[in-house]
Amino acid sequence: MRFCYYVGIATLLLVNFSASLGERIDYSGHKVVRVRAANAVQLSYLRHLQTSDETLDFWTDPYRVGKPVDIHVTPGKYEGLARSLSSAGIQHHIKVEDIGKAEKEERQTIELRRELTKNQKAFDFENYHTYEEIVAYMEQLALENPLVSVSSIGTTFENRSLTMATISTGSNPDKQVIVFECAVHAREWAAPSTCLWFINELATKYGSDSEITQLVDGFDWKITPVTNPDGYTYSWTTDRLWRKNRKPSSTCYGVDINRNFDTNFGGLGASDIACVDTYHGPYSFSEEESSAVRDVLIANRPRVKAAISIHTYSQLWMSPYAYTHDLPLEYDEMLRVMSIGVQALQNTYGTQYQYGNHADTIYIASGTTVDHAYSAESILYAYLLELRDTGEFGFQLPASQIMETAVETWNGIKAMALEIL
Numbered sequence: 001m002r003f004c005y006y007v008g009i010a011t012l013l014l015v016n017f018s019a020s021l022g023e024r025i026d027y028s029g030h031k032v033v034r035v036r037a038a039n040a041v042q043l044s045y046l047r048h049l050q051t052s053d054e055t056l057d058f059w060t061d062p063y064r065v066g067k068p069v070d071i072h073v074t075p076g077k078y079e080g081l082a083r084s085l086s087s088a089g090i091q092h093h094i095k096v097e098d099i100g101k102a103e104k105e106e107r108q109t110i111e112l113r114r115e116l117t118k119n120q121k122a123f124d125f126e127n128y129h130t131y132e133e134i135v136a137y138m139e140q141l142a143l144e145n146p147l148v149s150v151s152s153i154g155t156t157f158e159n160r161s162l163t164m165a166t167i168s169t170g171s172n173p174d175k176q177v178i179v180f181e182c183a184v185h186a187r188e189w190a191a192p193s194t195c196l197w198f199i200n201e202l203a204t205k206y207g208s209d210s211e212i213t214q215l216v217d218g219f220d221w222k223i224t225p226v227t228n229p230d231g232y233t234y235s236w237t238t239d240r241l242w243r244k245n246r247k248p249s250s251t252c253y254g255v256d257i258n259r260n261f262d263t264n265f266g267g268l269g270a271s272d273i274a275c276v277d278t279y280h281g282p283y284s285f286s287e288e289e290s291s292a293v294r295d296v297l298i299a300n301r302p303r304v305k306a307a308i309s310i311h312t313y314s315q316l317w318m319s320p321y322a323y324t325h326d327l328p329l330e331y332d333e334m335l336r337v338m339s340i341g342v343q344a345l346q347n348t349y350g351t352q353y354q355y356g357n358h359a360d361t362i363y364i365a366s367g368t369t370v371d372h373a374y375s376a377e378s379i380l381y382a383y384l385l386e387l388r389d390t391g392e393f394g395f396q397l398p399a400s401q402i403m404e405t406a407v408e409t410w411n412g413i414k415a416m417a418l419e420i421l
Contacts (some may be wrong), residue, residue: 020088025239028100029075032394034076035085035092037065045088049249054276057241060270060314063363070095070391090332095391101397103240106158106420109399112348116386125197129332130191130236131229134196135163138225147216153224154292157247160229161373162292167221169203177303178417179368180223181293184257186231186242187395190387190405191310195225198413211378213413218421219305221359222296229287229304242393249274255281259367260290263375264323267366276301279366293369297377305420306381311395314362314386315353317342320374322358322365322384330380331357336380340419345412349404358384381420385409 037043046062046069057072073081085092092228096102106128109386113127123137142148154162168175182195202221205212215221226232230246230398231254244254252275259270259280266272270280285291319334321327327336338355354361358370375384388397388405397405 009023012383017121023238026100027103027240027395028098030099030253031073031075031078032059032096032099032391033078033081033092034391035069035071035090036067037062037069037090040067040087042090044069044089049084054247057277059391060391062365068275068391070394072099085142087322096394097394099241099396102393103207106240106398108394113399118288123196123200124198124370125193127399127404128193128402131226131233132158134192134225135161137196138165138199141165141199141203147206148199148203153296154288155296156230156288157245158230158233160233162224162227162253162289164224165199167199167206167216167223169206169216172220174421175220175303176218176305177222178306178308179296179304180221180308180310181227182223182225183232184227184309184369185311186228186235187240187311188393189235190312190397190402191219192232193402194221194387194406194409195310196404197411199223200408205315211242211418215414215421217416219417220300220303222300228292231240235312238319243277244279244398245287247287249279251275252279252300255279255287257287257289257324258311260287260366260371261294261367261369262286263370263371265367266368267323269363269365270367278365282306282365290369294372294376297379298371301377304373304377304379306383306417307369307377308382309384310387310409311384312397313389313391315351315388315390316361316363316384316386317355318346318358318370318384318386319356320358320371322368322371324364325357325359327357328374333380334383337359337416337419338383338414341412341416344415348408348411351408364384381416383416385412 043065049057059070062069109127117124138150149166150373151164152161172191182192207217231242234354236241244256246253256278262284269280317338317367342353342355349401370382370384373379
């Protein structure tokens with residue numbers, strides 16, 4: 001197993017080296033297989049496989065018997081993985097036959113929509129957009145709409161501005177605030193698309209929609225659609241499946257920003273190995289992105305009523321804690337408000353969500369935004385949402401589902417916000 005480990009690290013180093021040369025990572029023939037542990041022995045086996053063979057990319061973690069686990073596997077590793085799973089009595093099926101083919105189709109769809117809408121002035125919310133396009137939309141909206149202002153909350157390692165939109169009726173030192181950080185993981189493209197829709201709805205329907213008018217009168221909204229601009233840009237130019245930011249270490253690139261916060265930093269569910277996707281960084285808040293989110297919460301203390309982290313995928317709505325199975329003292333209230341948001345979301349198109357505390361609903365993770373917001377800033381309504389889907393497309397959600405994802409999520413957020421107003 002040590003051989004597998006070192007081969008895995010070598011593979012990750014090769015990917016980092018190739019990417020540093022500007023080559024696009026080719027995922028042709030790569031698959032995503034889904035497995036479920038039928039008992040504790042099989043669950044233990046999957047956990048061991050995850051930690052001992054770094055050539056396998058677990059898109060979802062093996063955290064509970066009976067729950068689906070998605071594994072990204074290279075063409076050369078698939079047969080060996082299939083045999084290994086079979087020897088452990090674990091059945092599998094292929095969820096994504098060819099990641100590279102799906103990526104090509106995704107890019108073709110993006111380009112086709114760009115061509116079809118190139119003469120339209122309106123922003124195309126039914127397509128995916130580069131970071132530059134996202135920032136340009138926000139800046140233009142701020143010029144046209146007095147409710148909207150745009151600010152830089154930090155600068156990344158590659159010198160990109162972390163751009164946040166504020167939707168507000170004006171200066172009021174006592175007004176409550178709702179904060180969103182979106183797309184802290186680069187490959188989760190449906191997250192910024194959804195958060196841009198939040199901005200659009202708040203800015204353009206104030207005064208004509210009674211619920212939105214009430215919500216903008218009652219809250220200042222601070223939304224960062226892309227909290228990892230370097231990684232997000234890299235996912236467009238070089239590696240569609242990149243997760244971390246792009247700060248280099250001595251061996252590999254990137255820190256998982258959602259493992260870089262202070263609450264139980266370096267604990268379970270985070271890695272001290274720089275080449276691993278959940279690498280937590282050298283110390284808490286070592287990264288500009290996590291520091292920027294922290295500073296937004298501090299700057300608006302104690303007005304922040306809710307802090308929401310938007311991710312994909314799995315269709316989950318989760319509260320603290322992520323780092324422990326222990327429940328917060330106020331968990332009943334967290335759960336009550338979650339249930340209201342989830343019900344409104346599900347009522348939109350019938351998309352089914354699970355909800356509950358992070359550790360029990362998805363997995364243990366340390367150094368997360370949601371735990372920091374609750375533990376360090378005493379924000380009761382600190383939530384993390386994992387949007388569509390449940391694995392059919394995973395991180396490569398088709399553009400045809402962008403709007404439904406955004407609309408249903410916004411309905412859930414509205415219901416939550418109205419309940420805590």
